[in-house]
Amino acid sequence: MRSVGTQLSMGTLSSFHLRSKGIQATYYGHDVGTQTTEMFPDVQLSSTPVRGSVFRPSKRPRLVLDEEEESELNVEPTDSTYNPDSVVTEESELAIDPQPDHSDNKYIVFESCLRELFVSCPVCKTKCVVQSRRRGTFVAFTQLCEKCNYYRQWQSQPIVGSTPLGNLLLSAATYFTGGSFKQLEKIFKAMKLQMMHFVTFRIHARNFIEPTIIHKWKQDQLNLIRQLQEGGNVAVAGDMRADTPGHSAKFGSYTIMHMETNKILDLQLVQSNGVGGSYHMEKEGLKRCLDKLESNGLAVDYIVTDRHPQIQKYLRDLNITQFYDVWHFEKGFSKKLDKLSKMKDCEVLKKWLHSIKNHVYWSAISSESGPEKVAKGNSLQNHIQNVHVHENHLFPKCEHPDKVSRDPKNGSNQV
Incomplete structure (x- = not known):
């Protein structure tokens, strides 16, 4: 016995079908802990089972498995030593914390590799009829075996309402990171990755992303205001x-x-x-x-x-x-100095422009009062003339060490 594709044993439809690991269904015969279902050859599953419901024969017998069932399905070999009671587990073992869909890992999968999983029937090994359906990054495959009527539908990602979750997460990631949809579209086209259209992206933004941002912003704003009200x-x-x-x-x-x-x-x-x-x-x-x-x-x-x-x-x-604002003050001041430095007698001012900008910021940051800022700002007039002792008692002397410039064109000490 070997498991292939959907991990469905070769004798599943020939004798009986068993479910375990937390699947709730109806048992025809006697009850056991996990409420498994024993199915004889003359009874077939017709559709996706509903928890707590009784299975009824369909007009066209076939087995329907969706993605959730396949992940929970565990079929054991049907030999003479198999005992259904041996797979019964405690309720604590069946309780599994579901992982949020948005935190699930995603991968780049080639379509040819996906089709290999649906080419042959896992029951009778006959070549199946496979149809695909795509919506942006979402793809779904339908597999039908014309010989044994095996039928399966598979989806590449969950669907919330009528929206594929992968498309919505891609739109949200692009929006939240400040990315450009057009640039992202070029990357996807270069790799031949399937992607939704810009109209879909805007629908996601208008209906889901932007309302979420506004709601989050109002919540954080209200919490911040409440904290500041106490201060x-x-x-x-x-x-x-x-x-x-x-x-x-x-x-x-x-x-x-x-x-x-x-x-x-x-x-x-x-x-x-x-x-x-x-x-x-x-x-x-x-x-x-x-x-x-x-x-x-x-x-x-x-x-x-x-x-x-x-x-x-x-x-x-x-x-x-x-x-x-210091930035606005420095911007207007620098424009005037830059215009003045273009005059013939003031060309030496060009070498001082960068230092003057720094001095404006330093005067604002290092001062504790408004008059002290003015005193430090006015000291610049003496400093560029190599005078480092000032008449203002709030800033009587430059704080830098003496350093003689080696460039005769400067005409002063340079810090």
Whole structure:
């Protein structure tokens, strides 16, 4: 005796059919612990059994096995020494924790290798009629033996409702990782891997993935706000990102971030034609974010933003302390210096541009108060002239060691 294909013994249909390992069915004769079924040659299975139901003969006798039954089916040799009572196990041994489908391992399988499993009948070894059906990454095979009426349906992946799970997981993995469906489609076509269409991908995103993301975001946002409510006033930073640069943007998303945890507190999408133009989108986005925090009982201690004029006036009216973002300040300052360095008498400034940018960030990070930041920033004028002692008592001397430049064109010490 040798097991092939579906691990169905050669004498399964000739004598009787036994099920074990947790399959619940009806036993014609006497009861045993696992409720196995003894089937005589004149009784045939007609369809996939339902737990607790009684099997009835069909008009066309055939054996139907699905993927779940094949994994649970265990047929023992039907020799004279075989005893059905010997395979009875305890209920604790039958309880198996099911593994989630999404965490199951997946493999790349060639179609020719799959068809080898369905070419011949596992009962009578006759060549079978095999039909296939495909939906994206999903493939199903139907096997029918015209000689003994053996019939089987096999699926490459589970189906949730009417959606193949592999297609849905591929769409989710592409969406969650920020990948491009078009690039992924090129890779699949290069390998001749079967894949669903872009329309299917968008259906998955609209019906499953995006609602899941929104639900998860609202849950995490509510949990974070509840944690911050216990700590009093919060320090936040806000900025807007538009779909196009300049004043021709149609959409913009304004984001508020908690400064201590670097976690996003709120995000608001603003459309320009709903607020009177793209110039007003940033103020509207900030207003909606602050309203969201206020409605949840969070008071703002201070906020870090860019130097947008409308933002400054709006925060001043609300009596909220505002700080400028260092990146925006350094960006505008560097543009002016870069323009100045192109003048004939200021060419030496080009060699200082990178150090000046670093000095701006260092002044903001290393200072504990606003006047100290100003004192360190103004020390740059003396530093580039090789003067390292300053009149301001908050920063009376440069902190770097003395280092004489070997380049005569610099005209100063360089750090």
